[in-house]
Amino acid sequence: MRILGVGNSLVDMLCRLPNEEILSKYSLPKGGMQLIDKEMAVRISNDIKHLECQFVSGGSAANTINGIANIGEVETAFLGKIGRDEVGDYFENDLRKDGVETFMLRSDLPTGRCISLISPDGERTMCTCLGATGELLPEDVGHEAFQNVDICHIGGYLVQNHDMIEQVMITAKAHGAKVSLDLASYNVVESNFDFMHYLVKNFVDICFANEEETAAYTKTRDLEEGVKLLAQDTEIAIAKGGSAGVWTMTHGGKPIFVPSLPNRNCIDTTGAGDLFASGYLHGLMTSDFNIEVAAKYGAIVGANIIEHVGTRMSREIWDSIKSEFKKI
Numbered sequence: 001m002r003i004l005g006v007g008n009s010l011v012d013m014l015c016r017l018p019n020e021e022i023l024s025k026y027s028l029p030k031g032g033m034q035l036i037d038k039e040m041a042v043r044i045s046n047d048i049k050h051l052e053c054q055f056v057s058g059g060s061a062a063n064t065i066n067g068i069a070n071i072g073e074v075e076t077a078f079l080g081k082i083g084r085d086e087v088g089d090y091f092e093n094d095l096r097k098d099g100v101e102t103f104m105l106r107s108d109l110p111t112g113r114c115i116s117l118i119s120p121d122g123e124r125t126m127c128t129c130l131g132a133t134g135e136l137l138p139e140d141v142g143h144e145a146f147q148n149v150d151i152c153h154i155g156g157y158l159v160q161n162h163d164m165i166e167q168v169m170i171t172a173k174a175h176g177a178k179v180s181l182d183l184a185s186y187n188v189v190e191s192n193f194d195f196m197h198y199l200v201k202n203f204v205d206i207c208f209a210n211e212e213e214t215a216a217y218t219k220t221r222d223l224e225e226g227v228k229l230l231a232q233d234t235e236i237a238i239a240k241g242g243s244a245g246v247w248t249m250t251h252g253g254k255p256i257f258v259p260s261l262p263n264r265n266c267i268d269t270t271g272a273g274d275l276f277a278s279g280y281l282h283g284l285m286t287s288d289f290n291i292e293v294a295a296k297y298g299a300i301v302g303a304n305i306i307e308h309v310g311t312r313m314s315r316e317i318w319d320s321i322k323s324e325f326k327k328i
Contacts, residue, residue, distance in 0.1 A: 007061025007155030009080035057094040061155035067278025083111040107132035138167040156184025169203035178205040186212035258295040261303035271311030276302035
């Protein structure tokens with residue numbers, strides 16, 4: 001079993017805010033993702049430099065692949081683009097140390113960065129300066145990385161480059177892989193509405209969406225109804241409601257509800273959806289595509305990651321997660 005992630009190669013700057021004044025100052029949509037230029041990144045960084053910040057390698061698909069690598073059993077790989085700089089070296093080495101095979105292209109631009117602003121309620125708002133990862137082009141999508149891949153998991157933020165994300169999906173399909181897509185952010189779905197529907201209907205086999213993304217894609221805020229509509233367009237649909245649980249459904253099947261784990265101390269939702277996808281995809285690949293088992297795996301991983309700042313967990317926590325898997 002082998003899974004390939006394709007997505008933005010970013011180093012995350014995680015910062016817990018005492019209030020949401022900075023979101024208002026820069027008109028940042030809370031809970032969303034905003035592309036910013038280098039100048040704005042400098043201004044925001046200067047405004048938060050007095051606060052405690054943490055640096056980790058990130059990017060939605062890379063977070064998901066790293067999580068699967070930590071669970072084990074499934075071979076993992078990642079395709080992306082980084083700069084010829086120390087930050088890029090850090091990103092690639094961070095994946096490699098967890099056993100991920102890397103297919104990294106290099107650019108003269110600096111490695112991309114994401115400022116993740118964490119509100120007091122744990123909600124994260126992301127400001128992304130793409131740098132090198134914004135230069136990932138259709139001609140960069142070679143065939144070597146796709147050899148013997150069962151699932152290709154793609155970060156939805158790549159939809160900003162229509163030709164490139166479509167080429168990734170075409171190449172994955174040509175190698176017999178199923179295509180998994182995380183819809184990324186409600187404002188990304190809204191601004192690419194028609195193209196996102198085109199991708200899901202024509203290429204995507206597994207589609208992840210949180211409550212806001214489900215509403216943006218299906219035009220309904222009812223998660224059960226939303227997963228039904230999403231499943232009309234794809235083989236497996238997942239509509240995540242956070243503490244309200246998750247709905248999942250196969251095309252032509254019946255919706256299945258899995259509750260969230262109770263009594264969790266939410267500190268930071270950064271990467272919660274990415275790590276839910278880690279558990280879900282691992283569950284799919286190790287249970288002969290049993291979507292209920294997959295959703296339960298996802299709920300366990302997602303419940304653990306929100307109790308920590310950032311997208312990385314210790315070996316002890318991963319061992320505990322795998323022990324929980326065995327009870328299902």
